[in-house]
Amino acid sequence: MVTVTEGKNARFYIDFAWEKDPHIRSFRLGLEEVFEGKYLETLYVPVQGQAFLLVGCGKEKETGLLEVKEILAAASARCREMKVKECSVDISVFTQLLGKDAVTQSVLGLELGGYSYSFSKEKKEEAPCCFQLERVSGLEGLEELIEEAQELAGDILFARDLVNTPGNHLRPMDLDRAVTGFVEDVEIEAQTFVYGQLRAMKMEGLYGVGGSSEYPPCMLVLRYRGNPDSSEVYGLVGKGVTCDTGGYCLKPSGSMAGIKGDMAGAAAVAGALHAVAARKLKVNVTACLPMCENRISQSALLPGDVITGYGGKTIEVLNTDAEGRLILADAVSFCIRDEGITKLLDIATLTGAAWNALGYTIAGAMSDDDDFYRVFEKGLAHSAEKYLRFPFGREHVEMIKSSVADVKNVGSSCCGTITAGLFIREFCEGKPWIHLDIAGTAWCDTPTYAFEAKGATGAGVASMYFMLKEAAE
Known part of the structure; x- marks a missing residue:
């Protein structure tokens, strides 16, 4: 489920990083040796009562809508693996690059990531993670875009x-x-x-x-x-x-x-x-x-x-x-x-x-x-x-x-x-x-x-x- 929120309301949130970007959190925390921002690379970091998931986006110039969808799907699947129940996501890095279509592909990625099919009646359905999209400044109709994508x-x-x-x-x-x-x-x-x-x-x-x-x-x-x-x-x-x-x-x-x-x-x-x-x-x-x-x-x-x-x-x-x-x-x-x-x-x-x-x-x-x-x-x-x-x-x-x-x-x-x-x-x-x-x-x-x-x-x-x-x- 994807909703809209003001700021990082959840204790767990996702940060996105271009490859070898000196501004990303891993570099500021001295983690550059274990996280470089490579495409679909992830790193879980607990910090002061909170936690965040760093997700690598690769090279900015190679990023299109398909890549946005895949990046968010990889993040979603990782959250499900860690049994995260609530997560804040800021996708402004993608909307600034690709416009409102990035919202659609972000939501599709979050919803489709981690999907699996089983006919078994004994398989337990895990509670889905609730992803809270931070309100993107300057982007009108965000709620409608999310509803359409969902x-x-x-x-x-x-x-x-x-x-x-x-x-x-x-x-x-x-x-x-x-x-x-x-x-x-x-x-x-x-x-x-x-x-x-x-x-x-x-x-x-x-x-x-x-x-x-x-x-x-x-x-x-x-x-x-x-x-x-x-x-x-x-x-x-x-x-x-x-x-x-x-x-x-x-x-x-x-x-x-x-x-x-x-x-x-x-x-x-x-x-x-x-x-x-x-x-x-x-x-x-x-x-x-x-x-x-x-x-x-x-x-x-x-x-x-x-x-x-x-x-x-x-x-x-x-x-x-x-x-x-x-x-x-x-x-x-x-x-x-x-x-x-x-x-x-x-x-x-x-x-x-x-x-x-x-x-x-x-x-x-x-x-x-x-x-x-x-x-x-x-x-x-x-x-x-x-x-x-x-x-x-x-x-x-x-x-x-x-x-x-x-x-x-x-x-x-x-x-x-x-x-x-x-x-x-x-x-x-x-x-x-x-x-x-x-x-x-x-x-x-x-x-x-x-x-x-x-x-x-x-x-x-x-x-x-x-x-x-x-x-x-």
Whole structure:
């Protein structure tokens, strides 16, 4: 929990220091040999009935929003290790350098640092540390910034918890109920389409993949109308595959441990939309979350099958492990044809090619509309997440043309991230479109940053929220 206070009210407080800064407390106390202010270095010092934690910030010129978030997360984790219950924090060193966005990232760091997931009912929940941010002089709206960041942190943690949940405890309808319950406290209308309805609607992509499992597929539609006077409606579509074996194109055994996390796109959309509604942003959004499992059974899709998507296009299924784009295609068509969206963003743990190209800290992005993507980039300036926009041309579109259907669900042996995105674009009917591939950033076995923990990261929540905030403004 983060609150605002006047001065250092707590007996424990945090001091920040640039590397080898002669003004830092360690130098004044003669501790320069044990603390130099190196990045994420910490030193606990008890002094005259109080105590403080020195946290190294590294070089000032190398400090951006991501670094602020990580520095505060490292401080938070250290406080939790020491079981500190109350702590004063002065972040003016960061707000002077980076402005009010430093408040957001500081709070996110404090809230996310030290997070861990456990399904064990016996694990004791420790009382969280209360961080008291000292009032930053000259910075207006501090309380509102803190409230916004705390809301966003809660939504990121919700997404993390969903993705971390064991697959046998999060079937498609379980995911639907979890998200529906989560948005009950805000003005979001929720509507669920169950298996029989999907078949009646001829969503062959979604029920074709999901029909492989005894746990039936569904699609959750969330509607938020923060600006009823506007005809602009943003569409968010998130992949919600709660178990992805690869189907008859079975994944290798080394990849099976992570198949429960293939619904990180849906979790991120739910978190972002909840934040939008909680902050009452003046923007209209419809989110579609197709949810299913991808298994092997008598009713599972086979390589070579041809199905018809909700939008009417025929699809040659050449790889049953390229199932996410099939269910996204149906949801995208529904958003456009039934919900009247005017701009669309889809997000998914879609391709291993994105992870191979960009690793665990940068996600892939594609767009066919520069103006729309500029709004997303403005949001990125506040989110401290990293995306790289992939280019594409006619030659890439040719790669997914089929000789027996309108389109095929995989291209050639190269450009896998690009052709996967272009497959989804085939169903956007000319609407401005952004595609986010978070296959590498949604999960980490070995955390890269101090604000991460083993498991889910909550990737995409902050970026989508800030994009929609930019759209609202």
